[in-house]
Amino acid sequence: xxxPGTFTPGGINVELQVGRRIxxxxxxxxxxxxxxxxRADLNDKHLGLVERGEENLTLKSIRKIxxxxxxxxxxxxxxxxxxERVVRDRVRAVLSSKDPDRIRRLRVFLEQVLP
Numbered sequence: 001x002x003x004p005g006t007f008t009p010g011g012i013n014v015e016l017q018v019g020r021r022i023x024x025x026x027x028x029x030x031x032x033x034x035x036x037x038x039r040a041d042l043n044d045k046h047l048g049l050v051e052r053g054e055e056n057l058t059l060k061s062i063r064k065i066x067x068x069x070x071x072x073x074x075x076x077x078x079x080x081x082x083x084e085r086v087v088r089d090r091v092r093a094v095l096s097s098k099d100p101d102r103i104r105r106l107r108v109f110l111e112q113v114l115p
Contacts, residue, residue: 016053017078023051025069025076039068059112073113 026036033051037044041064049055057065066073094106 013053014078015050015056018057018076019051019053021076021078022047022065022069025071026051029069031069036065036068040064063112 022036026033031039033048034044037047040047040061042061046055047065050057050061062073062076066076069075091106094102097103
């Protein structure tokens with residue numbers, strides 16, 4: 001089941017895009033699915049589902065996969081043609097909501113992704 005809001009502006013499922021990017025990076029490093037799973041300390045069947053966009057990832061798993069691939073976490077996410085605008089709009093929306101919980105979660109996320 002795909003939740004609302006999990007599609008990019010181009011209409012492609014975000015989970016699928018992240019999975020494809022992980023597969024692309026894995027193959028570029030010459031790693032098998034099993035090798036990447038071992039390096040990331042993840043189950044290879046789970047990782048296969050992730051690569052096919054059939055399974056969600058936790059932030060912890062994203063961190064492990066990025067470390068195993070020796071890339072920044074941001075490298076696992078699909079790039080939009082207008083990254084700066086998208087980031088600015090999303091951050092502005094969170095800040096203008098004046099919702100302390102959303103603002104705190106944004107801060108925590110940014111600290112995790114951009115230490």
